[in-house]
Amino acid sequence: MIESYIKALIATNTVLFIGYSINDSNFNLIFQWVKNILRNHFQPAYLIESSKKYSRMEHAYYKNRGINILYYDEISNMPNNNIFDISNWRGNRLFDVLSYFNSFDKMTKMSDLEIIYNKISCFEKLNFIMPEQIVKNLGLKSVGYDLFGDRTLTILNGENGLSRVFSNHDTYKDNWIFQKIIMIFKKANIQGVSREKQIIFSIDNQDNYLANLRARIIDQDSLIDPIDINSFTSLIEGEDYFLMLKQAFAYCECDKFYDAYKYYKTISLKAFQDKEFLIYYISEFNRKHVGKFLVNGYYNVNNNIEMELKELDLENIYANLPNRERKSIEFLKELQDFNLIYKVQNKLNKEVDTLKETKRTVENGGFSFNSSLNKNFHMISNIWLFVEANYLCINKYKEIQSLYLSFVEGIFASYSTQSNNSKSFFNKVSLNKIEKLDLYEVYIIITKLKTSDFENVLVEYNLRELKLENSAFEYIMKVLDKVIDNILNNRNKKKSEHYFYNIIVLTSKTNLDFEQANLIAGKLLLLLNESINLNEFKYINKFIVAVANKEILAQSTVLDYLEKYLEIYMRNSRIIEFDNNGLYKNLTNIYVNYNEYPINKDITSSYVILIKKSYEEKEYDILYTVFENLIVPILKAISEEYKNIIIKVIESLVEKIKSKEGLLQFNELNFYYIISINDVITEDKEINKKIIEDTVVKIKNENKAVKVHPDPIERNLNILTDLYRRNKLKKEELEEFVDVFGGYSEYFDLVFNTKNLKLTDIDLLSYLKEEEIESLMNNKGMKECIYSLFEKKLRYLPFEKYEDIFGKLYAKKF
Template sequence: MKFKEKIKDIRQAKENNRLVIFVGAGVSKNSNVPTWEELIKVFADKLQYNNCKKCNFKNKIKCGDKCSEKYNFSQDEFLKIPQYYYDMDNSKDKQKYKNIIKDTLGIQAKSNEIDEIILELLPDHIITTNYDTLIENSNNPNTRLYKNIYKDEDLLKQNNSHYIIKMHGDINDLNSIVLKESDYISYSQKHVLMETKIKSLLIDHTFLFVGYSLNDYNLKLILGWIDYLAKENNVFEERPKNYIIQIDNKSTEKYVESYLESSNVYVINTNDLPQQVNNKNKDINLGYYGKKVYSCLDYILDSSNDFLVEPLVDVLLEKFKIFNDFKRISYEDLISFYSFGRTKLNGYMMEFFDEYEYNKIKKIVTSNEIKELEIKKILRKAVIVYIYFIINHKVDHVKIIIDDEDDINQELFSLYLDNNYSEILKKTSLSKDYKLRIYYYYLIKHDDIIKNNDYKDMLIQMKNTLLNNNSIYDLIVYNLDNIAYKISKYENVDKDWKKIEQIINQLSEREQKAYKFMKKINFGIKDNLLSQQVLFEKLEATYLNKDGSTYWGKPLVNLLELQGYVYDYYFYFKFNNLTLDYFSNPNKYCTYYLQAIICTYTPNKNRKSDMFLGRGTKLQEYEINEYDLDLFIKYTNSKDLKNWLNTYNVKELKLDEDINTEQILIKFKNYCISLIEFKNIFMYNQLHCFILILSKLSLNIEEKKVILIEMSNVIEKCLDKFNGLIVKILDSVLLICREFINDNIAEFNRILVNLLDCNVIKEAKARDTINELEKIIDLLCKYKDNNVFKKIDLIFESNIEDKFDILFIIRKNFSNNQKKRYRNMLISSDLQCVKNNQIFWLVYEELLFSDENIKDKYIKTIEKEIEERVKQPNKRTFPDHIEEAIESCIILNLIGKMDDISFLKKYQQYSEFIEFIFNSDNFDYSKINIKNYMWKNLITSKKYLNIILKHKRDLNIDKLKQAIENGYATEDEKKFLYRYLTSDEELWKL
């Protein structure tokens, strides 16, 4: 086993929380604490026990304490010598025996650098045969993570995950010390729990022995336990390896290594340490041997040491292999394994701020060697297409080129961007990758998840594949797919989300780093959103010129950084097949970026103070690319998008060179086809967003015609069978009508003919979209022709229940003959078929004329409501039928459609407007509120304006002025005050 492989295995154990560091006397020696051997020597001197009497060299050499043979005791003697002294000690409670231990070892000593780095390694547990307190008394804050254990009862008392197990006792409790032969013999009986704990750790943990010689009795004891456990459980393969650090100037003998390896212990010889690591730690405050041990531990702790001794490409391959299962890597996860110096992601470009680091990576990405190609693939997995460095205001950049022609993920994503959903499903049906199949089924046929068992069957098949692989990635994706399934069935999924979180939390430290972004996008994007908010606010302040300052610098720098956040998220969840599209998170995550794009189109951006004497940076508009288009369509709310376009007064959106209107129209055509075929409920909002974007592009008549043809096809192909789909997209149809109505495109006629359908109108009424349908039909009346009249004749001839209501809705498309026919129908029915809210419009549009029948209809409405109020005084309708009838009559009177409204005089108590009209002299003029649309109507009448102005002193002018001063007055209120109620002198004071 090579030196580097041993280091990697220990690192892996550490990352998996499976590392135990076993600390011997050699570590404490660096703090000048006497060793076990030195303690035994003190006992030997007290007993006058040595090898001098049997020495074969005493006549040949000078005898003395420096003689190496004098204290050259066997392992057996090391246990027996303190036992001899203990047995001869007649003092009370063996105090002399204890004093020797205390006086020899209980010196004032400080923790050393090796103690510190052991704690920095954060092993799962630390076990030591030392009696001192150097580790637990270290100044390293990590000590608080460990509980000190030196007696069995401590294990019962302490409730903690990590321990410092002092298996031979503590110097501060001399009764706990394990030293003499009887202590070792009775250890298993007196320390049952500690021995059991240590043996249990030997089963599934990697032990690293530090500060032990190969001949150490304690080491041999542990080796004996390892052998026993292996033989007892018949486990010799796939058990964790154990390691011992040895300080030698030459390699350990092969037979010694072979002997240790038979007990699953591998020697890490400091002689094999790379000199670069030794040089790095040359100034550490330790002796020669201590520095060797420290450097070895530092090599394990700090993986950046690899860069000192290995080619960068090899180190990166080793670091990034954890991402093998991922189809896409988050930039955040990537740089957590290697920072590349200091970098920033701008869209799909990685900017370097360290020239040396940039040149190292540039050398890799410009090479076509096998290892370098693998690194390039990893960078492209993180959607990094370019790397660049700015030097002397010039950009040095490199495009990362790989061959991805056979990448099914990329192929499917391209089809997805083109909205070619049918082709996607054809290709995924042939794939054995259930992550792909489930994701695109979820995305495209979401409404079918609970209608048939296709999705469920794929879930079962995917679950079966998990039995044959150990992929954590596959496990998490499966659980996400299962959550999507349960949500579609309206089941509670709180436990399922917790399950995913637990899976990630139970991973090793290194694995958790790889899944950090996965965890973030599922459980906490708040930090990223706050960062995005700051970037957005900076950009908006610049483009709206909020502080009035001149702008210098790169105008889109904040937007590109926002793009980095969003693209990282977007490509990560799309390519990793995470079924999150229809959750709220994607929309939230994309909001600041998409709004920022729209903000760059504000007309305010290059006015006044952002350009000083013709200098400063001209703020530019961001050109939308193919990915942005997809984000706008599928990951924003149509109401938000419409609001942004209005807020920033956007006239026209520009396209990036990678996409043109012809390609967009192909995407739109495919989208409409997919909408018809799959009828995914989420596509309705997306269609409206698509139309909003199209409405802001520079399109010629032919291109607009293409859009209308596709919309006509959607309506026509869904007639009768899928009227529900038609009425769900009426907001989109209305939008396109408003935008293109003046372009005289004949296709509008086809739309109008198809919408003049009784069943569509009924469906729109049932689904509360009748207002949109009415507006569309009214707008398109300019395109009415004989085909329209024929369609309306069919309705006239029908026997449908709601015929009068339907005819009212489509009335603006009547021919002259149909108008007469409609009027006769209404009159012949004595207006019984006409609803109260319809009368006003019929009179206003002169389909009916104000006569006694009309007045009588209004009077009946009012009297009926008054009668109801007498029966039920606290009951009110909304809208108020009395107010509605009275106000309709007043307006008709104001516009000359109803000559006499004196019949309303008796209803003054129900309307302040009638009270004003018929009792103006006694009216309380403080009631007048210009915000109310009826008072605005009355003021526009010269007759009633003059009456009001005669009583202007009685108006609540102070309240009006206060509203203006506080900034909440309407424009109508301002105009009324300035024009009619304020003198020239007062106006100048305002």
């Protein structure tokens, strides 16, 4: 009878076992009944365990069999009533638990203030909260978040607890619960409460919580104020868990994934033991993702880590967390499968599309009013703060990077919007658009975009010049100083170089003044040293050319670069090999005021000594290199005394080349070409003939089955073409070879043999003079070929080259 009665109770009611222990024989008998019944999904059963500490394995074991164990030590901040004698600790604990459960129905007796706090207090420990999660937890149907306006919690209609509390906020202003609610709102970027478009309460932001949080994140992420990654042991012994997460996050951001993984593992263990379940889940979440970076990257990962990652089940961890913690990290759970990111991405895309449509409408003479610009900013700002402030290691995923790219597209769509010059009524209405990039926008560009993506966006929106707020320029200077120092000292080099490249691309497009341009150029000069690499050369060159084209590069700055370059070569001759973008050559072209800014005589003297010594020791290869790459381009700036010595050696070398038996070596041929087109010597028909003969032999001996780069035949023909176009070679000197040379060099054929030319290299057209263009356009077939090629290659051309070719050539079509 009793057995049947108990089974019936268990089958139809929620059962709470009071006073039992897991080890009681009676409980184990009843447990068998429960196990048999509850596997058919009847009502749940619970057991209060007041004598044992929480055990995850034990809890999971019984939960899978239908009984949920409620451990005394799981309940935080539970009052101790001590209703029984102190020796009866089990009885006291059981009473405390039951009293705590009986307090649950007091929610109906809570004030509006207490109800609001109870619903959102689970977020208190987070540094930033998504405002949508506050709205969700409040559970008020008529409340929303004003994303694009005042960023208030907006009560759409009717009365509710929120409106009652904040309509009477003076009553609560000194209440500690009210102050806690306000702090949670600040963390969620909620600026106040409004009802039916009327603000009924504005939050006082004198403490600048979010502004300070943003500034701290920007400084740390920009390497201005980096986190010390050498303080692991001292931090882990403390109680500041977010400081521990911050440290581990710094490891991850520096690509020290193995160190980050070990650190997260330690944090998780400590947090779990201390029942800091929010920290525990965030740490495990990060450990999972850092582990993925380890396993999927080029790292040697031991089998233990791979096994640990397979066993690390975030879904299971989340399901076993106390309800309060589950609520506070619900958005984090959405991040696990990137649902949250996809939602934000879809919303961002919608606003970016609106900004693009606004651009088209305005530029066609219309008008558009919308809030997409504000929404674009607040959406990215909120998700950025949520990830960065709570130290979530997901920045390296392409899904996150796509968010920032979409944001920047929206910024540039607005920035590039140009008002139509027609006399339309709408042109009298001011347009809400970005006029200058601010610090936050510049920060996102520098730290979050791939350089190639940034360059593509600039091309897409045809942005030739960018204006910056003063604070944005000051920020760039701070970051530039830091990344240059890091690169020079080999600290955090990968990230520093990434930031450096983006800074150069950005400042090359910025409308800098004379002082700013030379300030940056002076900082970049620090990188010009023996250990400079290819990319550093490339981006320094990019900036120098950009500001020189704007005529804001000081001749004194150019001189500093030339002198340092020449000094470095004396210590490391390989600098020339890395300068494959032609920085030195561009500097010499910019260097025009050499009388006022002469090269240091000690430097030129050292080169004269080198030249003399190399000539005496017959080290002609060194001489060819020095003359071609360094001395000939600056010969105009060298004193007459030294210039005469140099020219004498050059003439002697030319005579040796002329008298040489057999074919020329390329370094000999190229030496003659350089000194000839730079007017150091007059044309020499004998050497021209040697180059032609060398080319004929190369064609005769060509093995078409073997491709050589660079192609020696094409190289020779390009030199001959340049010599002809510079009046250093007469057409009749190679007239009989035109047909023999056809088909090996598009450049040669473009000048000498257009009859059978199939042009594929659009860049060649930018080299031609106006009269050469006119001659080409008289050939109908060639004319159509050029137009067709231009239209095909149009989208791939850099804007400067497009403008040059279009102005010279394509506009003639119309």
